[in-house]
Amino acid sequence: xxxxxxxxxxxxxxxxxxxxxGCVVVAANRDGIVYSNSFGTQSVDPGSPLVDTPLSLDTTxxxxxxxxxxxxxxxxxxxxxxxxxxxxxxxxxLNEWKEPQILVGFDDATGEPILEKAKERITLKMLLTHQSxxxxxxxxxxxxxxxxxKKKMGMGDSRRVRDMCFLPLIFEPATSWSYGVGIDWAxxxxxxxxxxxxxxxxxxxHIWKPLGMKSTTFRLxxxxxxxxxxxxxxxxxxxGTLIPSPTRFFPEDTPDDQGGGGLYxxxxxxxxxxxxxxxxxxxxxxxxxIDTLFTPYLSAAAADALRGVRFTQxxxxxxxxxxxxxxxxxxxxxxxYALGGLIAxxxxxxGRRAGTMSWGGLPNLSWVIDRVSxxxxxxxxxxxxxxxxxxKEILGLFEKAIYSREIKAxx
Numbered sequence: 533x534x535x536x537x538x539x540x541x542x543x544x545x546x547x548x549x550x551x552x553x554g555c556v557v558v559a560a561n562r563d564g565i566v567y568s569n570s571f572g573t574q575s576v577d578p579g580s581p582l583v584d585t586p587l588s589l590d591t592t593x594x595x596x597x598x599x600x601x602x603x604x605x606x607x608x609x610x611x612x613x614x615x616x617x618x619x620x621x622x623x624x625x626l627n628e629w630k631e632p633q634i635l636v637g638f639d640d641a642t643g644e645p646i647l648e649k650a651k652e653r654i655t656l657k658m659l660l661t662h663q664s665x666x667x668x669x670x671x672x673x674x675x676x677x678x679x680x681x682k683k684k685m686g687m688g689d690s691r692r693v694r695d696m697c698f699l700p701l702i703f704e705p706a707t708s709w710s711y712g713v714g715i716d717w718a719x720x721x722x723x724x725x726x727x728x729x730x731x732x733x734x735x736x737x738h739i740w741k742p743l744g745m746k747s748t749t750f751r752l753x754x755x756x757x758x759x760x761x762x763x764x765x766x767x768x769x770x771x772g773t774l775i776p777s778p779t780r781f782f783p784e785d786t787p788d789d790q791g792g793g794g795l796y797x798x799x800x801x802x803x804x805x806x807x808x809x810x811x812x813x814x815x816x817x818x819x820x821x822i823d824t825l826f827t828p829y830l831s832a833a834a835a836d837a838l839r840g841v842r843f844t845q846x847x848x849x850x851x852x853x854x855x856x857x858x859x860x861x862x863x864x865x866x867x868x869y870a871l872g873g874l875i876a877x878x879x880x881x882x883g884r885r886a887g888t889m890s891w892g893g894l895p896n897l898s899w900v901i902d903r904v905s906x907x908x909x910x911x912x913x914x915x916x917x918x919x920x921x922x923x924k925e926i927l928g929l930f931e932k933a934i935y936s937r938e939i940k941a942x943x
Contacts, residue, residue, distance in 0.1 A: 536930065552913060552920070556591065556910075594765075603719045609821075612821055653705065660871040661709075663708065668712045671712075747798040750795055768917070826870050834869075
């Protein structure tokens with residue numbers, strides 16, 4: 533047992549010192565999985581039948597924003613076919629966005645939102661790189677207020693993407709960066725240029741089946757075999773105690789396939805995508821399209837905004853008492869954003885190389901593709917809230933074990 537494995541075995545052991553309920557870690561090269569391990573159990577609920585069930589490579593997880601990479605691949609396939617163009621105005625496909633508006637404030641007397649017409653068009657490239665001006669309603673206070681106003685006005689709160697994700701912009705396109713619903717709209721574009729084929733059906737035909745992925749779906753209620761392997765969700769209370777989560781956060785019966793965060797998958801399935809991008813053999817995309825997927829595309833203003841977000845996150849982590857801060861997380865001034873995820877712009881000493889792409893999912897999942905080193909890795913869990921400190925520490929230790937060759941299979 534390596535030092536990393538010994539640490540994780542103790543960190544996931546039931547008892548008062550348990551750091552996390554469990555996790556699945558996978559490392560791969562261009563030939564496939566070279567290391568995988570699972571620690572902990574699928575539940576911390578004493579009343580759950582999963583409390584003694586170990587996590588495994590085949591455990592079903594809500595992968596949340598790990599979905600975004602899969603949607604970006606689908607988009608690039610459509611670009612290859614000439615169905616979409618990265619630099620086209622999205623309103624050529626999405627009629628809803630012919631006249632995008634920016635939320636600039638609220639009327640003090642009436643509480644009504646003040647909207648201004650955007651001067652710039654929104655492109656597909658902006659959707660994928662989060663510089664369109666779209667954001668998430670639950671992470672932006674102004675949009676939260678706007679959504680509440682809509683409800684008061686009886687405008688409804690449909691869970692269809694065209695309603696739920698049709699919110700005003702929070703800045704002029706290409707002038708800043710905000711993580712948001714752009715990739716949900718990109719998924720809608722894939723559907724509309726493919727004769728309204730559902731996003732899940734498209735992915736199954738063009739991504740999952742070619743890779744032999746049989747445990748991935750948007751439609752959990754239609755796949756009892758996938759439901760049967762699903763982990764419980766755990767929540768960490770503010771004082772650090774792990775409890776059964778009162779919510780799974782994401783509804784199971786969504787009317788649309790949400791390209792920004794709606795997939796359920798297993799670690800064994802998801803890592804097949806990472807391997808395919810490493811292998812670069814044309815199964816999913818041409819080599820040129822994969823290069824495009826990894827190319828940073830932020831404007832100078834958007835890059836500054838992204839780096840500001842990362843800087844704030846790092847400061848918050850480093851300010852925490854006893855933080856084993858950042859592990860292998862890239863320094864905030866050295867990141868950009870590509871069509872597929874966050875890009876490291878410099879080598880990390882003893883770690884990931886410049887050009888490495890990474891992202892994650894809300895219940896503390898992460899994926900990394902380092903094409904220069906020929907390594908990809910995945911960390912999977914079902915723990916709320918996002919950005920869990922202990923989970924970040926463990927991901928950092930896993931990355932260190934990979935690049936130091938503590939994990940011998942990668943030597």
